[in-house]
Amino acid sequence: MSAVADTHSQEHHHGPASGITRWLFTTNHKDIGTMYLIFSFAMFLLGGSMAMVIRAELFQPGLQIVQPEFFNQMTTMHGLIMVFGAVMPAFVGLANWMLPLMIGAPDMALPRMNNWSFWLLPCAFLILVSTLFMQGGAPNFGWTFYAPLSTTYGPPSTTFFIFAIHIMGISSIMGAINVIATILNLRAPGMTLMKMPLFVWTWLITAFLLIAVMPVLAGVVTMMLMDIHFGTSFFDASGGGDPVLFQHVFWFFGHPEVYIMILPAFGAISHIVSAFSRKPLFGYASMVYAVGAIALLSFVVWAHHMFTVGVPLTGQLFFMYATMLIAVPTGVKVFNWVTTMFRGSLTFETPMLFAVAFIILFTIGGFSGLMLAIAPADFQYHDTYFVVAHFHYVLVPGAIFGIFAAAYFWLPKWTGHMYDETLGKTHFWLSFVGMNLAFFPMHFLGLAGMPRRIPDYALQFADFNMVSSIGAFMFGATQILFLFIVVKCVRGGEKAPAKPWEGAEGLEWTVPSPAPYHTFATPPEVK
């Protein structure tokens, strides 16, 4: 007992431990945030290189580089790695770094569990990626893994995939519990809920969504496991089950999941737009309500992913109306951002460039989302490249640009140095051009009738596919530049002041840059 008391008395005075144990045993939110971000970028490159394989095969009609079996493994792994390995951990990393700084807390509420949440991720992805080397290959049924292609007809590695998903789920749920406990319990005195920075608000709601839907994902993969190994018939009509049941349960998870991947970006973008407009965020309260409304609606729209599976008419109409309704709060957010910029005093440093691109391109993704919501029209769009274009427009310039914007915005706080602005802008413009070149033609391909997830296609799709591949290679190669910029920024550069951005607001800018290893051991007063 006395030993414990001793370590306690030291705890406010020490810096990071040295060597590898610093990272293995850490309980520090900044260390854990850093690990999440590094892991996420590694997964981004891995998932991205799979996208390069896909685009290389689709560069021309015919089978050139890979066989269809392997192509399907690539589309599946690309999706899984990007969703669960790149985007989600990146936001958790940002949350770890920034939430305690933004609310004036000494750390996350449950620091040891926080470290466990992180370390489960490399473990899960080790298992997932190892399936590529197993007999019969990796999962090849798409990231949505519809039964019975993923059960009766799945490769043996499906079982490993299921347990990898379980581990990711445990990690996400614990991470989310930590976020909620931190936000609800560790805010500095005076910081009422409606004074919380928007990034904190969006993460609070995201964490709620995570806790609500990750267990459902665990449930559905468990049903798959039982169907594969223990003779149950959840997804087999000959035993009274239904393959469509899989889709209902999956998308009950899956739709909130897509908001999990965008809401924190909404929060970060709100700070950035306001900072570089040198003007307070327009409509703070309505922003909060809009995020809440989007989150709640996300629970009752799942079947819009399933308009062609033969949902009865009344269901079809309900899900169409509910989905269209989401456009209202989403619109409110976009209008608020634009109005925040309106009559501001704008400058366009790299974070702002990414933020402005975010607003424009995410809105385009939102528009195609609204089109997809119209059920009769969806019969033509569904499972074509139009859908691929849609979700890449909300995920790449949405989630990914949001993450880049946030990373550039807070890099000075993390490293104590300014990043290289010229290189940052180069990174932005190459990404922007590459991304649009890659994904905009996909709208045309889809409307012209090209189905998604095919390794080979009819000749009328050849031109746009080639353009798209060129854009994708450009976007992919550009991301190496980001790695270079971050490494350069960590190693040196112009010293960053506590508040490097003229218009930035919030507690995180009251601590020095780089942020000390321990911050807010005594909570600040918020007026």
Place this chain on the structure above:
Amino acid sequence: MAQEQSYYVPEQSKWPIIATVGLGLTLYGVASIMVNAKQGESTTLSWLMFFAGALVMAYMLFGWFGSVIREGRAGLYSDQMDRSFRWGMSWFIFSEVMFFAAFFGALFYVRVFAVPWLGGEGDKATANMLWEGFQASWPLVNNPDPEAYPGPKEIIGPWGLPLINTILLVSSSFTITVAHHALKAGNRQKLKLWLGATILLGLAFLVLQAEEYMHAYQDLDLTLSSGIYGSTFFMLTGFHGAHVTLGTIMLIVMFFRVQKGHFTEDSHFGFEASSWYWHFVDVVWLCLFVFVYII
């Protein structure tokens, strides 16, 4: 004592990484046992891996919880820390609720939609074309393809063992509450008595549940593979049973901690968390009793 006012941020800890290794080994082991068994290959290595993982997990659980208990008893946790634990446990239980919701959702879906459609009723009645002679009913005793999925001879009615189990679990919710009040009143003898009674009720429930499963498998041909009725029945009651087991283990740990003199009248979160969990499995059972057995 001023330090107690600040929020306790623990030192570096080896437990998370040990927990990761343990969980990874265990689950990788389980997965490869399943895959190898299905392909008729040797599972010896996989079992070794599984046991190694389970050992590491056990070591980790003792170690991690042990240090949390020591810290708590050393007075390192402020009221604010206590609230973090409360939020943590509440949201963990909420996540468990959602896990069960997935399986209840599956049950409602097959009962309300899939099975009637297959039997030629409702919006998608044409499905019956593919299953000539199949009649929808619930409990589903004759499956659409009886060769692939031979149905159960009979199912388990609600008014035998399940009713007794309901009475056992509901009473155990009362006994744990009485124990909690005894703890708050500082009456250790009464606490031990009622906590012990709760554990016994939980164990009795598990024994009867095992009895019921054996009856289902041996006498009724009601199994996991007897079609969607068996699938939903065993997955729902089975996961519930697993949670009762976990809850009982938690209560047993609490019993030993009480024996060792842990907990005070106003600081006993470990006990409260276990009792929350116990109430949660009780509520799940009530839902099961209504939706799986009665209706």
Place this chain on the structure above:
Amino acid sequence: MRVQSKRALRMVAVAGVLVPSLGQADWTMNMSPGVTGTSNDIFGLHMTILGICVAIGVVVFGVMFWSIIAHRKSKGHKPANFHENTVVEILWTIIPFAILVAMAIPATATLIDMYDTTDADVDIKVTGYQWRWQYEYVDEEFGFFSNLSTPTDQIENRQAKGRNYLLEVDKPLKVPVGKKVRFLLTSNDVIHSWWVPELGVKKDAIPGFINEAWTRIDEPGIYRGQCTELCGKGHAFMPVVVEAVPEEEYQTWVAEQRAAAERERQLTEKEWTLEELMERGESVYNTVCAACHQPDGSGSPPAFPSLRGTAVVTGDMDAHMDIVVNGVSGTAMQAFGEQLSEVELAAVITYERNAWGNNTGEMVSPKEIMEYMSE
């Protein structure tokens, strides 16, 4: 009534499109209006919602770019300090809502129409297989498989690709023009999805269940589509080709098909020679088996075993028949007993036992297959 609502929709569509050039863009950039009432309705909805989106986009991005250009710090613009305006916020909540309600009305009408599968003139059962479609004319008692006819050489870039690369089949689905055709869609294995863009029909084929869809084609012609639900490695290689022909031509064709089905039944009785079976077997093998076991029988182990000199095809005849007829459960090997006729089964088994240097000299006749299957 239907025509009127269609016209109304088109007017909405035209009114909604603020950028006319988008509507008249090259066909490969936009959706095809198609050849049915449904596809035209959908096209109308598509153009309307696209127009609405473009209009909103012009306004929102217009304001944004105005700020980007005019309200720069580098131009010395001083920031205003407003951060809320209840009236504006309520307005931009209500106006989008009203637009959505206006949009939902025609969408609902179209959807209800698409779901009305009653009073069909022709019923066709469409069954998805890995990786081909089966069409059964429910009232006419005949049916057939429709396989990709693009040669492997074109796919593997050894030959120039044809005009309808990957969108051509050996035997298209034939339907009469001007009649309401109802499709009963299901699947034999995994979920597939049957899509012909120009008909505005896309519906999932789900194993164990039946989905309904319908179409009424106005103009004769050949309409091409594809499977749109990932169904395994051959997902890109199971196109849908629909040939819409005038009523008389359709009736003649139906009569021919019925007669052909009858002839096939008689062929079972005929005495076949090894050469005849080999010839027939080669074509069956190439359309049905070669996708997995490869045209030269080498397969792609372990998922798809080699058939060159392996015990399955050189050993016990009954075991060979069992695998082909009943499939191997838990693997990708399907039960072909239901998919192929006795003649085709006999031919393909004989072919496998004698091709690629297997030369067992053994053959099995359609009659023996029939006996085997009736056991």
